[in-house]
Amino acid sequence: MNIVFLSPGATPHYHKFCVELKKLGATVLGLGDEVYDQLHPDLKSSLTEFYRVNDLHHYGDLVRAMGYLTFKHGKIDRLDSLAEYWLETEAKLRTDFHIEGIKTDSIESIKRKSHMKRVFQKAGLEVARGEVLRSVEDVQKFVKLVGYPVIAKPDVGVGALGTFKIRDSKELETMFNTKPANVDYIFEEFIESRICTFDGLVDVAGQIVYCNSMIYSQGIMETVNDDLDVYYYTARDIPLALQTVGERIVRAFDLKARFFHFEFFKLSDDHYVPLEVNMRPPGGYTVDMFNYAADVDLYKAWAEIMLTGKTKLEYDRKYHAVYISRKSRRAYEHSKDQIMQKYGAHILNHVSVPGVFSSALGNEGYLYRADSTQKVLEAAEYIRQKY
Known part of the structure; x- marks a missing residue:
């Protein structure tokens, strides 16, 4: 099976998807604008070929690249980047090259x-009032x-960048x-509510094979702004x-063979209002968190679903x-050694966050697991405690 992974080096730990594809026997073809020698060693070893273009935004170059890869390796069976930014580009390439998927x-x-709101409403779900103005x-x-x-x-946008909370007419003008x-x-x-999520992975029949939910200390909009x-x-x-x-939304969007990340306003334990959907893994290091939480891969x-x-x-x-994130311009009471x-014993990873993600995820983060919410909150308080 021939699988094209678009922009395979953009997200640091996503090389693991390519590694698993190769282990299962896929021919993994990278298509991106990254410099090959700067790719993760495990990513390079998992790629049968890497086709570099100068700019992934130039669609004509992508078409030529796909034509070359098809000529050399045969029909492309799957194409993905697992990144929201490239969803539209992926859809065009799948359409033009008759590849299964969105x-x-x-x-x-x-x-x-x-448009998401329309799908929610058609499925009979409550939504926040809103429209394009x-x-x-x-x-x-x-x-x-x-x-x-x-x-x-x-x-159309990814994350909380470019988002405004407008409190009065002056802020509206601004x-x-x-x-x-x-x-x-x-x-x-x-x-006014907490944000929570319903996240998971569906197989080619649209069956949920894994799901979880995340609770945030505050919204990503507040974190960034x-x-x-x-x-x-x-x-x-x-x-x-x-x-x-969450299951109703999976059916409403007819999801097949994809990760999903749905965001909700939590008004009470039995009242959730959908905010938006993202047809990709949750951002940051969340796939690793899901693996740590349930000892899965x-x-x-x-x-396996791709193949x-x-x-x-x-x-x-x-x-x-x-x-648990920390930002370099903050003065924290406890050092890394103290943490x-x-x-x-329960910190699974300590990561340095690339600059493009740091406004939301901080400059460094600690991945920690515990069997109780109390332990989670205590660790979060200790690691983020400031002078």
Whole structure:
């Protein structure tokens, strides 16, 4: 089986997906604008070939690359980057080269937040009131219905970059004066609640083979805009109401052979309002967290689904896995040595975060697991304690 992995070196630990594909016998073909010699050694050893283009944004170059790889290796069976940024590019390439997976006829519903709302509503789910608005006057009319504050975010966008919390008419004017030109923004009513997720992996039949949920110390928007450090941790038990609405969304979007990451407002233990969907693994080091929480290997499980359409996972979420971030410009009370002395037996990794991810994930992070929420919160407090 020939599998093209788009931009294989962009996310530091995603080389593990390519490694597992090769172990299972796939011909793994890299297509990216990275310098080959700078790729992770395990990634290089897993690739049968790496085709470098100068810029992944030049679609014509990607078409020529795919034509070459098809001529040399035969029909391409799968293509993915597991990154939200390239979803539309992937869909175009799958359409043009007749590759199984999400194509251009269905990309809008998973790319545009305004279209996601339509799918939620069609599935009978409650949503936050919101719409794409292009003028101050239209937003003011919307505010008359929902009141301040309102949230403004790019209709197409990744993470919390470019997101505004608007508290009054002055901030609204500022937002329109500073937002990127020619970018559609969706404006939504502000809902005061915790954010949680429903995440997992589905096989080629759309069956959920793994799922979990994450709880955040605060929203990613607040983390980025207010320059905060964040922690988030996996659940051991998923509330029935959350799992039920999550499964409805999987069916509503007709997901096949994909990771998913759904975000919700948690209004109570039995009341969840969908915020948005992301058809990729959760960001940061979350795949590793899921593996640590249940002693599974989702890199291998995804690779098995790519090659055979299915995988068999028997798992128990025995632990909470938590990611605890620190930012270099903060003065923390406890040093790395003190942290390792106190928690080292249960710290699974200490990572340095690439700059492009640091606004959300900090400059460094600790991956820790424990069997109780109390232990998670105590560790998060200790590691993030400031002078």
